[in-house]
Amino acid sequence: MNQLLSEPPACIRETGTWCQQVYDITGNDWLAASAGWLxxxxxxxxxxxxxxxxxxxxxxxxxxxxxxxxxxxxxxxxxxxxxxxxxxxxxxxxxxxxxxxxxxxxxxxxxxxxxxxxxxxxxxxxxxxxxxxNLGPIIASAGIVGVALGFGAQNLVKDFLSGMFMMLEDQYGVGDVVDVGEASGTVEAVGLRITTLRDINGTVWYVRNGEILRVGNSSQGFAVALVDVPLTYNADVDRATEVIAEAAAAAADVEPMSANVLEPPEVLGVESVTPEGIQIRLTVKVRPGKQWAVQRALRARIIASLEDAGFEPPLGRFFGSSQNTPPAGG
Known part of the structure; x- marks a missing residue:
C-alpha cells in the first residue's frame, strides 16, 4: 500500500506537460499531479x-x-x-x-x-x-434576474432606447428651439435619459426622453414668420394690404433682416373677422430660429407705415401672431 501511495503520477512521463516540468523542478508528486490547477x-x-x-x-x-x-x-x-x-x-x-x-x-x-x-x-x-x-444554471439564473430587472427598470430602459434613437436620427440637438409638450424652449443639453430645455422665462426643464411623445422643432430647414395685422371695420382693406406689403418688402431688404429672410414677404389677405376688427395675415419664409426676430421687426415697420398712411389699429388690440411665444433670445 505504501508503495502505491509513493508511486509517481503517470503524467510525469508525458514530455512537455506542466506535470512533467513541475516534477523535474520540485520532485514532489503532489505538486506535479496538481500542476494543472496550480x-x-x-x-x-x-x-x-x-x-x-x-x-x-x-x-x-x-x-x-x-x-x-x-x-x-x-x-x-x-x-x-x-x-x-x-x-x-x-x-x-x-x-x-x-x-x-x-x-x-x-x-x-x-x-x-x-x-x-x-x-x-x-x-x-x-x-x-x-x-x-457548469455555466448552464448560471445562465438560467442570469436570465431570470435579467427579466426581473427589466420589469423593475422598464422606465429607465424606455428612456435609454428613446434617447438612443433620438441621437441616431438627430431629431433635435443643442441650440434647437423645440416644443416637447409640457415644456418648450432652447435645448441646452441632450443625454440618453434626459433632455434639458431652457424656456423664455429662464426656467430649466429636465424632460425624460421616454416621456416625449412628439417633438416640434422650430430650427430645422426653414421657419415662417407670421404676423396678423388688426384693422378697424371701416378701414380700406385693399389700401391697407398695399401698405403692409410695401412696408414688409422694405423691411426685408434692410440689414440685418435681409440676412434672415429667404423669400419675399407675402400678404395672404383677410385672415379673420373678430368683434374687435379685421385681421390681415402676412407671412415670410426665414432661416430657422429667426422667425421671432423677423416678426418683431415687421411689426415695428408695419405699425409706423400704417400710422403714416392714416390707419389706426382697433382699440385694445395689438399687432400679434398666432405662433408660440419665442424662446429666450429668440
Whole structure:
C-alpha cells in the first residue's frame, strides 16, 4: 500500500506537460499531479484577462478616434456621424460644434459601455469554463434576474432606447428651439435619459426622453414668420394690404433682416373677422430660429407705415401672431 501511495503520477512521463516540468523542478508528486490547477489554469486565466483588457483598450481608442471632432476644423463631422443623418441648421453657428460634439460623445459612451460589457462578459465566461464551473444554471439564473430587472427598470430602459434613437436620427440637438409638450424652449443639453430645455422665462426643464411623445422643432430647414395685422371695420382693406406689403418688402431688404429672410414677404389677405376688427395675415419664409426676430421687426415697420398712411389699429388690440411665444433670445 505504501508503495502505491509513493508511486509517481503517470503524467510525469508525458514530455512537455506542466506535470512533467513541475516534477523535474520540485520532485514532489503532489505538486506535479496538481500542476494543472496550480500553474496551467492560473496562467490561462491570466492570459484571458490580459487579452480582454488589451482588446478593450484598443476598442475604446478606436471609438474615441471616430467620435472626436478633428482639431482645427470644428465644422467637420466626426467619422462616426458621417453615415448618420444630420439636421443641424447652419444658423446655429458655433453651437453646431457643441451639438456635434455632444452627440458624438453620447453615442461613443454607449458604444464604450456595450463593448466593455461584451468583452468582459465573454472573458468571464471563458474563465468560468477554465475553472470547470457548469455555466448552464448560471445562465438560467442570469436570465431570470435579467427579466426581473427589466420589469423593475422598464422606465429607465424606455428612456435609454428613446434617447438612443433620438441621437441616431438627430431629431433635435443643442441650440434647437423645440416644443416637447409640457415644456418648450432652447435645448441646452441632450443625454440618453434626459433632455434639458431652457424656456423664455429662464426656467430649466429636465424632460425624460421616454416621456416625449412628439417633438416640434422650430430650427430645422426653414421657419415662417407670421404676423396678423388688426384693422378697424371701416378701414380700406385693399389700401391697407398695399401698405403692409410695401412696408414688409422694405423691411426685408434692410440689414440685418435681409440676412434672415429667404423669400419675399407675402400678404395672404383677410385672415379673420373678430368683434374687435379685421385681421390681415402676412407671412415670410426665414432661416430657422429667426422667425421671432423677423416678426418683431415687421411689426415695428408695419405699425409706423400704417400710422403714416392714416390707419389706426382697433382699440385694445395689438399687432400679434398666432405662433408660440419665442424662446429666450429668440
Amino acid at each position: 500553474v496551467a489554469k492560473p496562467v490561462k486565466i491570466l492570459i484571458i484577462l490580459v487579452i480582454a483588457f488589451v482588446i478593450r483598450v484598443l476598442v475604446r481608442k478606436l471609438i474615441d478616434r471616430v467620435t472626436t471632432i478633428p482639431s482645427g476644423n470644428g465644422r467637420k463631422l466626426p467619422a462616426l456621424l458621417r453615415p448618420l443623418r444630420e439636421r443641424a441648421p447652419d444658423v446655429l453657428g458655433p453651437m453646431v460644434v457643441e451639438r456635434r460634439r455632444q452627440r458624438a460623445t453620447t453615442i461613443g459612451s454607449v458604444l464604450k459601455s456595450m463593448s466593455t460589457f461584451l468583452i468582459y462578459g465573454l472573458a468571464f465566461i471563458q474563465v468560468l469554463g477554465e475553472v470547470g464551473i
